[in-house]
Amino acid sequence: MNAAVLGTGVKGKIGMFLSTVTNSLDAKGRVSVPADFRATISETPSKSAFDGIVVWPSLDGAYLEGGGISLLEDFQNSLDEREHYDAERSALQYKIFAASRQLAFDGGGRVSLPKDLHEYAGLNGKVTFVGLGRRFEIWSPKALEDRQEGLLALARESRHLLKTVKPSGASS
Amino acid sequence: MNAAVLGTGVKGKIGMFLSTVTNSLDAKGRVSVPADFRATISETPSKSAFDGIVVWPSLDGAYLEGGGISLLEDFQNSLDEREHYDAERSALQYKIFAASRQLAFDGGGRVSLPKDLHEYAGLNGKVTFVGLGRRFEIWSPKALEDRQEGLLALARESRHLLKTVKPSGASS
DNA sequence: TGGGATAACATGGGATTATATGGGATACAA
DNA sequence: TTGTATCCCATATAATCCCATGTTATCCCA
Structure with missing residues (x-):
């Protein structure tokens, strides 16, 4: 882990996913997205008209990762700098883009989580949203x-990484 | 092949192809295009009135690649930046433009896949659409x-390529 | 500052609509 | 004709919309 992990170079108005919230998963597979998260999504500009969240299985363990559609658009921009058939680009496209789902909000701000994602994350009645800034995680x-x-x-060991002032040479 | 040749310079609202869906290929060679993909196509502006998808054999294996008509328009714009008889330009024109088919949606959102494309991709009863952002793939x-x-x-090794913040020089 | 009024939120359940898919009828071309 | 492609309609399933409700948080005014 290095300083770039917490570096900021953000431009424009972008909301952040903060706090940890546990909501219940009903019999239809629906779960309320925390209101704060919905607000973050609606205030973050995007090229897509999609109103909801995007979720995919984590590459690291039995939980889900997600964010607004703008997060995936940023990923897209990063990948566009590589050649079309580049192996690393393809791997990420397959494991994130192809593995992700667009989950639209219903009138009450809920989404329905597909069954295979339930199972991947071992969800069972309760679901915890963990806000991590630009993205969030969904855990049992x-x-x-x-x-x-x-x-x-x-x-504790990493506290020295926290800076309240942007390093002048930060390129992120 | 150089990434810049096929680079896109899209502006305005655009959707993304996400997720992986398997549908069935019926006796008439018809297959439903996933509803999300159809939504992506209809929300992405294009100069053409064509309502359907464009599909061509991948240059990289026994599967098909495709997208909305706007994808091909972007390819066209990239190629226009090269000399008319540039070798790379010609190659791509032959292998993508000349090899591609426009498949119109029927009333139920299906397309008919021509038999030679079936065979190229080894399709047999089931067809998997793989969303990769700007384009998608069609696999057995x-x-x-x-x-x-x-x-x-x-x-996992390549995750460092993903940036959620645009490089400071980006013009987008 | 207390406490009632109001609004926002999470959640349940039934009604409605969309989606994927099959099959027949019709137009077209070889 | 004969095969091929397109259009139209039918249907089971799955997803979504809509309304109702309890609870919590927020506002407002005395």
Whole structure:
């Protein structure tokens, strides 16, 4: 981990996903997206008219990652700098773009999580949204608890990375 | 092949092709284009009135590539920046423009895949659409499974390519 | 600052619509 | 004709819309 991880170089008005919220998953597979997250999505400009979230299975474990459609648009822009048949580009496109789902909000701000995603993340009645800035994660509350172990220690060791002023040479 | 040759310079509202969907190919050679993909196509502006998808054999394997008509318009714009008889330009024109088909939607959002394209992609009863952002791929489910080999590991190693913030020099 | 009024939010369930898919009828070309 | 492609309609399933409700948070005024 290096300083770039927390570096900011953001331009324009972009909301952030913050806080951790647990909501319930009903019998139809629906779950309310936290209101704060919905606000973040609607205030972040995007090229797409899509009103909802995008979710895909994490590459790292049994949980989901997600964000607004603008997050994927940023990924797209990054990948466009590579050649069309570049292996690394393809791998990311397959594992993120092809693996993701567009989940539209219903009138009450809920989305329905497809069954295969339930299963991937081991979801069962309750769902925890973890705000991580530009994106968020979706966990089974139990699995998230396990993951917390060890994070505190690492966060303490890494405190020196926190800066309240942008480094002058930051390119991000 | 150079990425710049096929680079896109899209402006305005555009949708993205996301997720992976398997539909069935009936006895008449018809297959439903996933509703999300149709929505993406209809929300992306184009100079053409054509309502359907454009498909051509991949240059890289036994599968098809496709997108909305606007994708081909973007390719055209990129190629226009080259000399008329430039070798790369000609090659791409032959292998993509000349090899591609315009497949119109029927009333139910299906297209008929020509038999030679079936055969090229080894399609047989089932057809998988793979959303990759600006374009999509069409695979035989079995062949797609094989293709996944090693992709997860490569995607994990390549994650550093994904940036959520545009480089400061980006013009977009 | 207390406390009632109002609004926002999360959630349940039934009604309605969209989607994928099959099959027949019709137009067209070789 | 004979095969091919297009259009139209039917249907089971799945997804979405819509309304109702309890709860929490926020506002407003005395």
